[in-house]
Amino acid sequence: MNLLLPGMYFAADTALHRLDPRVKMGAAMVLMVLPFAARHPLGHLLTVGLVGTAVVLSRAPWRALLGTLRTVFWLGLFMFFFYFFTTPGRPLVALGGVTVTLEGVLAGALQVYRLCLLAVVAALLTYTTSPLQLTHGLEAMLSPLARLGFPVRELGMVLTIALRFVPTFFEEIETLSRAQKARGIDLSSGAPWQRIRKTVPVFVPLFLSAIRRAEELAVAMEARGFRTQPHRTRLYRLALSRADGVAALIVLACGVAGIAIR
Amino acid sequence: MHIRVESLTHIYARGTPAERVALRGITLEIGPGERVGISGPTGSGKSTLVQHIAGLLTPASGQVLLDGVPAHARTPEARARRHQVGLAFQFPEAQMFEVTVFREVAFGPRHLGLSADQIAARVRWALEMVGLDPDSFADRVPFALSGGEMRRVALAGILALKPRVLILDEPTAGLDPRGRSDILARLRAWQEETGATLILVSHHLDEMAGLVDRVVLLADGQIAADGPTCRILGDCSRLRSVGLSPPPGVALLEALRAAGWPVHTDALDIEDVVSEIARVL
Numbered sequence: 001m002n003l004l005l006p007g008m009y010f011a012a013d014t015a016l017h018r019l020d021p022r023v024k025m026g027a028a029m030v031l032m033v034l035p036f037a038a039r040h041p042l043g044h045l046l047t048v049g050l051v052g053t054a055v056v057l058s059r060a061p062w063r064a065l066l067g068t069l070r071t072v073f074w075l076g077l078f079m080f081f082f083y084f085f086t087t088p089g090r091p092l093v094a095l096g097g098v099t100v101t102l103e104g105v106l107a108g109a110l111q112v113y114r115l116c117l118l119a120v121v122a123a124l125l126t127y128t129t130s131p132l133q134l135t136h137g138l139e140a141m142l143s144p145l146a147r148l149g150f151p152v153r154e155l156g157m158v159l160t161i162a163l164r165f166v167p168t169f170f171e172e173i174e175t176l177s178r179a180q181k182a183r184g185i186d187l188s189s190g191a192p193w194q195r196i197r198k199t200v201p202v203f204v205p206l207f208l209s210a211i212r213r214a215e216e217l218a219v220a221m222e223a224r225g226f227r228t229q230p231h232r233t234r235l236y237r238l239a240l241s242r243a244d245g246v247a248a249l250i251v252l253a254c255g256v257a258g259i260a261i262r
Numbered sequence: 263m264h265i266r267v268e269s270l271t272h273i274y275a276r277g278t279p280a281e282r283v284a285l286r287g288i289t290l291e292i293g294p295g296e297r298v299g300i301s302g303p304t305g306s307g308k309s310t311l312v313q314h315i316a317g318l319l320t321p322a323s324g325q326v327l328l329d330g331v332p333a334h335a336r337t338p339e340a341r342a343r344r345h346q347v348g349l350a351f352q353f354p355e356a357q358m359f360e361v362t363v364f365r366e367v368a369f370g371p372r373h374l375g376l377s378a379d380q381i382a383a384r385v386r387w388a389l390e391m392v393g394l395d396p397d398s399f400a401d402r403v404p405f406a407l408s409g410g411e412m413r414r415v416a417l418a419g420i421l422a423l424k425p426r427v428l429i430l431d432e433p434t435a436g437l438d439p440r441g442r443s444d445i446l447a448r449l450r451a452w453q454e455e456t457g458a459t460l461i462l463v464s465h466h467l468d469e470m471a472g473l474v475d476r477v478v479l480l481a482d483g484q485i486a487a488d489g490p491t492c493r494i495l496g497d498c499s500r501l502r503s504v505g506l507s508p509p510p511g512v513a514l515l516e517a518l519r520a521a522g523w524p525v526h527t528d529a530l531d532i533e534d535v536v537s538e539i540a541r542v543l
Binding site for chain 2: 186204
């Protein structure tokens with residue numbers, strides 16, 4: 001792997017890497033709900049503090065984290081301007097018939113902050129948890145549903161495969177856009193609608209290769225006799241340590257406090 | 263076009279735990295019309311180097327000059343130079359996306375702002391160059407072709423740009439032996455017709471032998487050797503030291519030499535090997 005990609009796992013031995021995947025996934029859920037549920041600035045401060053601590057503990061390279069923010073850049077920009085122009089309130093300036101309000105600016109900024117936190121939390125989870133652990137954790141958390149006939153193991157398998165191919169596809173997009181550039185198209189210039197048209201030479205081959213990969217993988221799995229039943233046992237059992245308990249308590253306490261402060 | 267690579271260094275995933283130096287201070291000069299082979303073991307930096315020459319990557323330090331203009335610059339002159347460098351990636355058929363062979367090959371020329379007639383003429387010429395009959399192939403769906411035909415269509419798409427420098431990254435990977443030698447012969451014919459610079463990346467040393475006059479060996483991101491084809495490919499011990507196996511003819515002569523025969527090892531194709539053995543007999 002030679003590119004810097006969002007959703008990629010970095011093997012390391014940090015406090016965050018050692019945590020139980022179930023705890024990390026639960027914590028990630030709390031941290032993703034908090035920016036939306038918190039009403040008081042103190043609650044947001046608590047959230048940012050918690051995420052910041054996690055970033056420091058993970059020793060994730062800052063370039064990589066900034067890279068994940070880049071993936072939500074356009075969505076963030078769109079959301080910002082959407083709220084910017086559509087929120088009623090005290091007018092700041094009038095731009096050719098459209099009134100920009102103070103409330104609009106604040107609401108736009110709030111949305112961008114929420115989006116960035118979501119991206120960082122999701123990235124931290126994948127940076128510090130290997131795909132195998134993620135699946136294992138998810139299966140463990142959903143295992144009660146298996147009694148109701150919910151296909152937990154199948155879901156876990158689909159998740160593992162999906163995570164496995166995220167970096168592959170990013171790398172492929174990179175290669176394809178370079179290859180098309182070598183054929184004389186300039187992907188980074190032109191009007192927006194032209195740029196969208198220029199993505200066709202990248203995404204058509206990408207989808208084709210994705211379909212081909214899926215078929216090949218299915219054949220390879222069949223050939224090796226893959227079955228989700230009967231249940232496979234695991235080499236490593238998940239076990240909660242004291243650090244897991246402490247981490248879960250801290251996140252839970254912060255979560256309750258963040259929502260409760262009004 | 264004159265290509266000058268000046269102490270070029272490339273680092274992948276800089277500043278992360280996955281950081282890897284792919285090229286370490288490469289300096290290299292390739293004159294107009296030269297036929298150069300670039301070889302080296304997997305991970306030696308071959309593909310990275312040629313992508314720099316095509317201006318697709320930004321150097322960590324050093325630069326690539328195409329007729330004196332930095333290849334990766336965002337200036338109109340640099341863009342014009344880049345348009346004259348054609349690069350066929352490994353498995354170039356993976357980039358195809360159009361609905362007909364004609365449209366696929368015309369994709370590059372269309373972006374050069376040519377007229378419809380000029381585009382049609384180029385597509386015909388390029389398809390003929392790679393050995394596909396334009397009349398029967400132009401309207402076919404590229405994805406319904408055989409692997410070898412797809413490879414030819416993809417290469418035609420590059421040739422249709424009429425590059426002054428053509429870079430081929432493993433153009434014969436995955437083809438059958440007849441397909442290999444046919445494509446190489448056609449590339450040779452193309453080079454002789456146009457007089458363009460040809461850069462061939464491969465670790466099949468025997469297929470390089472008939473096509474290039476000069477070989478650059480890369481190992482671990484550095485130039486391990488650079489010289490005339492027969493001198494580089496005839497040096498078995500150096501080839502082995504960088505992790506490549508010598509072409510079969512050379513290996514045979516080397517074995518004879520080790521057995522006490524007074525033969526020279528720098529014969530590249532079968533005829534040369536035979537006459538070398540005959541000379542000693």
